[in-house]
Amino acid sequence: MASSRHSDAGPGADTDARSAEYAPLDHVDAAEPSPTGGASGGPRLGGIGWLRFIWRQLTSMRTALILLLLLALAAVPGSLVPQTTSDPNGVIAYHQNDPELAAVLDALGLFSTFSSPWFSAIYLLLFISLIGCVIPRAIQHARALAARPPRTPARLERMIGHTVRAFDGDATTALAAAERLLRSRGYRVARYPTRAGESVSAERGYLRETGNLLFHVSLIGVLIAVAIGGSVGYTGQRVVTEGTAFTNVQSGYDSFYPGRLFTESMLAPFSLRLDEFLVDFEENNLAAYGSAHNFRAHMTITEPGHEPRDDTLTVNGPLTVDDVRIYLLGNGYSPVLTIRNPDGDIVFSQPTLFRPLDAAYLSTGVIKVPDGLAEQVGLEGLFYPTAVRGDSGAFFSSHPDLINPLLTLEVYTGDLGLDDGRATNAYVLDVEGLGLTQLAGREAPVESLYLKPGEAVDLPNGLGTATLEPVIPRFAAIEMHWDPAQPWLFGFVLAAIAGLLVALFVPRRRVWARARIAEDGAVQLEWAGLAKGEDARLPDSVAALADAVSVPGSGSGSADPPGSSDGADVGLAP
Amino acid sequence: MTETLDSYSLIAVYSAMAVYALAFILFTLDLARRSAEVTRRQDAAALEQAAAGGTNAGVTATATLAPPTAAATTPAPKYLNAAVALVVIGWLLHLSGDVLRGIAAARVPWGNMYEFGLTSTLIIVTVFLVAQLWQDLRFLGAYVTGFVVLALGVATVNFYVAIVPLPDALSRSPYWLVIHVMVAILGVGFFALGAALSVAQLLRLRRAAGGLARARYLDTIPSADRLETFAYAINVIAFVLWTFTLVAGAIWANDAWGRPWGWDTKEVWTFIIWVLYAGYIHARATRGWRGARSAWLAIIGFAAVVFNFSIVNVFFKGLHSYSGL
Numbered sequence: 001m002a003s004s005r006h007s008d009a010g011p012g013a014d015t016d017a018r019s020a021e022y023a024p025l026d027h028v029d030a031a032e033p034s035p036t037g038g039a040s041g042g043p044r045l046g047g048i049g050w051l052r053f054i055w056r057q058l059t060s061m062r063t064a065l066i067l068l069l070l071l072a073l074a075a076v077p078g079s080l081v082p083q084t085t086s087d088p089n090g091v092i093a094y095h096q097n098d099p100e101l102a103a104v105l106d107a108l109g110l111f112s113t114f115s116s117p118w119f120s121a122i123y124l125l126l127f128i129s130l131i132g133c134v135i136p137r138a139i140q141h142a143r144a145l146a147a148r149p150p151r152t153p154a155r156l157e158r159m160i161g162h163t164v165r166a167f168d169g170d171a172t173t174a175l176a177a178a179e180r181l182l183r184s185r186g187y188r189v190a191r192y193p194t195r196a197g198e199s200v201s202a203e204r205g206y207l208r209e210t211g212n213l214l215f216h217v218s219l220i221g222v223l224i225a226v227a228i229g230g231s232v233g234y235t236g237q238r239v240v241t242e243g244t245a246f247t248n249v250q251s252g253y254d255s256f257y258p259g260r261l262f263t264e265s266m267l268a269p270f271s272l273r274l275d276e277f278l279v280d281f282e283e284n285n286l287a288a289y290g291s292a293h294n295f296r297a298h299m300t301i302t303e304p305g306h307e308p309r310d311d312t313l314t315v316n317g318p319l320t321v322d323d324v325r326i327y328l329l330g331n332g333y334s335p336v337l338t339i340r341n342p343d344g345d346i347v348f349s350q351p352t353l354f355r356p357l358d359a360a361y362l363s364t365g366v367i368k369v370p371d372g373l374a375e376q377v378g379l380e381g382l383f384y385p386t387a388v389r390g391d392s393g394a395f396f397s398s399h400p401d402l403i404n405p406l407l408t409l410e411v412y413t414g415d416l417g418l419d420d421g422r423a424t425n426a427y428v429l430d431v432e433g434l435g436l437t438q439l440a441g442r443e444a445p446v447e448s449l450y451l452k453p454g455e456a457v458d459l460p461n462g463l464g465t466a467t468l469e470p471v472i473p474r475f476a477a478i479e480m481h482w483d484p485a486q487p488w489l490f491g492f493v494l495a496a497i498a499g500l501l502v503a504l505f506v507p508r509r510r511v512w513a514r515a516r517i518a519e520d521g522a523v524q525l526e527w528a529g530l531a532k533g534e535d536a537r538l539p540d541s542v543a544a545l546a547d548a549v550s551v552p553g554s555g556s557g558s559a560d561p562p563g564s565s566d567g568a569d570v571g572l573a574p
Numbered sequence: 575m576t577e578t579l580d581s582y583s584l585i586a587v588y589s590a591m592a593v594y595a596l597a598f599i600l601f602t603l604d605l606a607r608r609s610a611e612v613t614r615r616q617d618a619a620a621l622e623q624a625a626a627g628g629t630n631a632g633v634t635a636t637a638t639l640a641p642p643t644a645a646a647t648t649p650a651p652k653y654l655n656a657a658v659a660l661v662v663i664g665w666l667l668h669l670s671g672d673v674l675r676g677i678a679a680a681r682v683p684w685g686n687m688y689e690f691g692l693t694s695t696l697i698i699v700t701v702f703l704v705a706q707l708w709q710d711l712r713f714l715g716a717y718v719t720g721f722v723v724l725a726l727g728v729a730t731v732n733f734y735v736a737i738v739p740l741p742d743a744l745s746r747s748p749y750w751l752v753i754h755v756m757v758a759i760l761g762v763g764f765f766a767l768g769a770a771l772s773v774a775q776l777l778r779l780r781r782a783a784g785g786l787a788r789a790r791y792l793d794t795i796p797s798a799d800r801l802e803t804f805a806y807a808i809n810v811i812a813f814v815l816w817t818f819t820l821v822a823g824a825i826w827a828n829d830a831w832g833r834p835w836g837w838d839t840k841e842v843w844t845f846i847i848w849v850l851y852a853g854y855i856h857a858r859a860t861r862g863w864r865g866a867r868s869a870w871l872a873i874i875g876f877a878a879v880v881f882n883f884s885i886v887n888v889f890f891k892g893l894h895s896y897s898g899l
Contacts, residue, residue, distance in 0.1 A: 315742035
């Protein structure tokens with residue numbers, strides 16, 4: 001019985017024959033096209049014939065299916081190999097750990113799988129296939145929407161759920177009752193005379209194909225919105241320390257990733273000031289005692305033509321300023337170190353970002369002092385918010401709050417490489433590459449420098465002094481993101497979901513009712529239906545419709561159970 | 575308080591596992607019983623044939639083997655009912671374990687991998703039990719209880735973590751945590767059942783093709799066609815839930831990570847699963863891909879779901895690092 005519904009693929013000749021003629025419009029997977037083209041089957045095949053053949057192949061359901069499976073397969077490497085966009089440090093580490101393999105992977109585009117030519121080729125082919133499939137289906141559907149339901153088949157007993165009910169009244173009343181009922185159930189109806197008697201042909205569920213088309217068109221919309229957003233918008237990161245401000249110009253960013261069509265004039269003119277960064281520390285749960293959470297960055301936002309306003313940026317709580325979305329990505333401490341030369345003149349004094357290494361905010365940072373001292377000085381520091389000396393004698397941080405802050409510094413001298421104009425990483429001191437000399441630290445005769453807030457120490461060799469300022473500010477790592485196509489993206493995604501729900505759950509059905517006079521002169525209503533795709537409830541629905549008009553006058557509803565005792569929504573019960 | 579409630583929760587979960595294991599044994603006995611019954615009926619039919627003077631009794635008997643309806647009309651033995659009753663008891667224990675964990679943590683019980691495993695297996699059993707109201711799916715009992723006992727075993731032994739507060743990204747979005755993760759869990763529950771039906775369908779097809787001569791119980795389960803139809807219905811529901819998971823995740827990611835989609839490892843696998851099941855749905859409308867091929871697609875899809883939950887969570891680096899391990 002199930003095979004009777006598999007009308008678009010079932011091998012049964014009987015099934016195919018009747019569905020080809022009577023089944024409601026839905027996608028029909030065409031027979032395999034051949035390069036000899038069409039029904040003529042002629043051996044001649046010109047250039048246009050080939051193009052048509054290739055186009056038919058590309059837009060066939062089978063090709064779409066294979067492209068889908070290829071797409072799934074092609075995405076796998078994107079999770080196995082670190083990606084430049086989501087894990088740039090992982091890519092760098094890969095290159096360092098296994099340069100030969102990394103070179104091969106790089107050549108294959110595996111570090112940027114999702115923008116690689118082969119991945120793009122698959123999804124572009126898939127979308128071309130989709131467009132080639134959607135356009136003819138849309139035309140077909142528009143025609144179906146304008147057309148009347150098709151004529152009633154001569155032999156209803158070959159359709160699904162065929163049933164005959166007696167009717168207490170004349171044939172005209174019977175048919176009118178059937179028509180009224182079908183209309184009230186959302187069917188479009190048309191009258192057709194047949195040899196066996198007058199009939200009503202009814203069809204419903206056009207929305208199924210509408211939803212299907214909406215879903216697929218929306219996917220194209222999603223792709224276009226992503227493409228536009230990616231080529232016009234920008235993403236940039238910036239670290240802001242408490243008490244300092246950021247102005248939205250390209251040079252104000254630490255890192256900036258514009259789309260191809262981005263120009264600097266698109267940057268919205270605003271500035272942000274980080275007034276205060278607040279953190280809570282867990283005190284009740286001993287399993288997580290002291291862990292930092294509930295980060296709040298209190299900002300002052302200034303836009304031209306507006307009064308400055310205060311707002312709070314949190315994790316998961318982005319701010320929107322002039323269509324630019326602002327996110328809190330990270331935080332930590334920015335100790336302020338002041339370096340003086342032997343005369344006591346300040347040569348360096350500014351907050352320095354220290355990157356947290358663990359949950360207790362043990363952090364590392366680098367300070368470069370190229371000018372003002374007898375030699376260029378580089379400092380590599382470790383910052384312990386709550387310094388505790390372990391059994392081995394080494395320090396660690398036991399709590400992320402500033403309970404017992406300690407800064408340790410290793411001191412290097414040499415050419416810091418800042419003078420020849422080459423780009424250097426501000427957060428790394430390339431000791432080996434630059435051939436720096438350690439003056440204080442593990443590999444030097446002098447121990448590392450230890451500083452508590454407000455304390456000053458002498459730098460080795462009489463270079464000067466270093467002071468840790470008493471107030472240790474926090475920093476917030478924020479990201480700015482502008483994507484003008486995002487409302488469109490959201491709209492298309494919602495439309496796709498709506499289309500998907502309708503396409504999967506609205507049944508497309510045809511139902512026929514025919515009034516006939518039995519041999520004994522009694523009036524009978526003969527019912528049958530046909531559906532496209534999975535529709536196990538169809539026999540029950542036909543029976544319910546038949547029951548509803550089996551008694552004259554009862555236009556809707558029926559106390560009788562459905563004729564079929566199956567009762568199962570998907571017909572699985574053995 | 576938190577620790578006490580959590581230890582009660584663990585006791586409930588261990589008890590649920592023991593009860594499920596008992597149910598698994600009874601379900602397996604039932605499959606053996608089904609095989610024996612098929613043999614007995616064949617013998618009876620053969621005897622009848624012999625009595626009627628048939629010379630080729632065995633062959634005829636196999637050919638005229640009664641349809642599955644015959645098996646279903648014989649009353650299910652007491653231990654099959656007992657097995658279902660055990661699943662219900664196990665489910666109650668499982669549910670209380672899950673709820674206690676949630677109360678202990680003062681949040682929804684799916685904040686890390688252990689809790690996700692706890693809740694998703696609960697949903698699998700729930701879907702299995704609720705589906706019984708429409709369909710006799712007891713032939714899947716051995717699969718469901720076996721899978722759930724194994725999954726709970728891995729979750730309690732390998733994934734267990736003490737209750738700690740959630741990171742800001744989770745705790746500051748309680749609604750998304752409920753919607754995104756709950757829908758994902760529901761989707762996994764439906765995918766698991768859909769895959770079970772597809773496995774049953776493949777076994778049935780194999781037996782129909784002359785294989786699996788000893789697995790006679792397969793004659794007592796629904797036909798491959800019906801299994802395929804039901805698997806499709808279940809998988810379509812799961813696919814819609816998965817689509818919601820993906821979209822809700824993207825909306826959440828847009829607030830938490832500054833972009834709706836960034837090809838994080840978990841996002842990659844969510845995408846792969848979505849595309850695989852999209853392929854499955856298309857396969858059912860494609861000439862030559864119905865039946866065994868689409869069943870295999872559903873099974874591969876569920877394998878990807880399991881891979882996404884286990885291997886990707888534990889071994890892959892990414893933003894969804896909430897396993898707590």
